[in-house]
């Protein structure tokens with residue numbers, strides 16, 4: 001079944017070409033994934049993933065629970081190891097070489113569902129840690145950069161507090177600021193809003209929208225379809241470890257082709 | 272909701288309720304007594320019974336303590352002075368004080384050396400325990416082991432200097448090579464240190480009689496000083512070793528992992544006293560023939576091995592208690608393994624492990640008294656051996672053992688209080 005449905009999908013080259021003219025995406029490749037496969041033991045989580053992300057793209061990945069969305073974006077910064085195929089980030093091929101992996105990770109920012117801030121460090125220290133230790137930036141300069149990004153996510157006044165003293169939405173914005181302090185060229189988001197209350201979701205999404213407007217390349221796993229419609233230039237639907245359908249948001253939502261996509265959209269939008 | 276009508280659920284507040292103080296006096300001593308000691312009949316009876324027991328105990332201990340004799344020179348004289356009255360014979364403490372503290376063979380005119388070392392120790396551990404103190408003090412801490420070694424053992428000053436130079440050179444080599452690879456840095460540092468120690472060995476004169484501080488062999492150390500020395504050395508060595516073992520046990524490299532697992536499981540499975548016997552009689556076979564390895568060093572190795580295995584397990588628990596997200600957060604920022612461990616994982620894991628580590632440190636400190644069974648004269652060895660065996664003090668058990676208990680209790684209680692302060696101080700998670 002999987003091969004049939006995949007053959008019906010437009011291949012990534014086509015789609016990107018459309019995008020470039022319509023959505024001011026450059027034709028420089030940011031991430032290139034070719035024929036990537038991953039297994040957990042004998043369980044085939046990701047199957048023949050092909051995906052090319054161009055610089056400036058905002059891609060939303062959706063799909064039912066357990067479809068492999070998190071696994072896919074975690075493979076991009078090597079939090080999970082893939083067993084077959086090729087992942088190339090910013091011109092660097094992901095291999096098991098540790099130096100290589102650390103380099104890619106420092107270029108790719110990542111925000112998690114549960115923020116993963118460091119509870120024993122203040123907000124400011126959370127933000128300056130990686131610039132100081134990985135980028136070897138002087139402390140003073142790192143702190144200035146951190147304050148700049150904390151202002152950008154609108155919580156500079158919390159700089160000296162600890163993560164445990166902040167609300168969920170504030171913590172997620174700190175997590176975004178912490179990633180931005182490394183001046184990443186690509187940002188990955190794994191359900192950044194799904195652990196948050198409704199009123200906090202908006203503040204985080206607003207931050208992400210601002211980021212998108214500044215031309216950040218973004219890959220975002222989310223169920224916020226409003227965000228997808230407004231910000232994404234491409235929506236990818238995954239099921240059972242495969243990319244089942246991808247399209248521009250308008251076409252994706254109004255005219256889904258695959259039955260599984262239709263079912264998923266009717267469940268998520270249609271109450 | 273008093274102003275809503277019973278049949279209506281709609282409610283709009285029109286006036287603010289001003290904050291008010293809590294109801295008048297819920298405090299007062301009588302109230303407290305009634306609530307805590309005499310809440311019910313049974314409660315009251317228990318309180319009275321407990322008070323009676325406390326009275327009985329104190330009525331024995333207090334006269335013994337305050338009616339004690341402090342300035343006789345033998346138990347027989349004590350009995351004469353007391354004339355059947357209840358009272359402790361504390362003279363043994365004053366008369367044998369130097370023996371209890373320094374052992375009975377440490378040169379009497381050299382007591383100032385351990386005293387100075389003790390004062391230095393207080394200064395040296397202060398910046399480690401209280402991190403608000405100026406960080407510059409840590410240089411003193413780094414120099415302390417060498418200075419203290421020289422003060423206590425005396426002999427050629429070149430010994431601690433060569434040791435220090437070896438370690439410093441090793442550190443620089445590590446710093447240099449670590450940039451390319453951790454393993455290269457690690458083994459390079461160890462090799463450098465050994466080369467320097469080996470070469471430095473030729474500098475050290477065989478004949479130490481002319482040394483500034485007269486040499487004192489390890490077998491002359493004793494008393495509570497020996498307990499303190501063993502305790503401090505072994506705790507400060509077994510903490511880093513325990514961390515290394517805990518990390519090694521989690522390692523992806525099967526070889527390292529299995530070495531650590533086997534070490535931990537083996538050492539934990541053997542009684543400390545067995546290890547000490549091994550130290551006293553058998554360990555000599557493991558060292559190159561012709562070298563006589565110091566008994567103190569052998570005991571330190573054994574106790575350190577023993578407690579580091581336990582500390583490793585406690586820290587492993589702390590590591591396991593950290594959410595996986597912390598590792599991922601550190602990884603996703605591009606921190607490499609040593610950085611992630613040092614900056615993110617270990618500070619949190621160690622914080623979680625503080626109670627367990629303190630438990631082991633306290634246990635270790637008390638276990639240093641076990642060296643008395645391999646005929647080292649620590650404070651307990653002094654009491655059981657030279658003091659109780661002497662004709663003057665044969666039979667003064669309570670006073671001596673009570674004194675030893677007090678020494679250990681004060682130290683261990685101090686450690687425990689410190690750890691509680693530390694936990695409060697490090698609490699940043701605001702749960």
Ligand SMILES: Nc1ncnc2c1ncn2[C@@H]1O[C@H](COP(=O)(O)OP(=O)(O)OP(=O)(O)O)[C@@H](O)[C@H]1O
Nearest residue numbers: 040041043045063064065066067068069070071072
């Ligand atoms: N460490 C693991 N070991 C074994 N199986 C795993 C592991 N992590 C995830 N899986 C399995 O892989 C599949 C994909 O997981 P993944 O977390 O990528 O799903 P997801 O699409 O992100 O789902 P959700 O929307 O619930 O986050 C799931 O079936 C999951 O059970």
Ligand SMILES: [Mg+2]
Nearest residue numbers: 069070071191
């Ligand atoms: Mg997920």
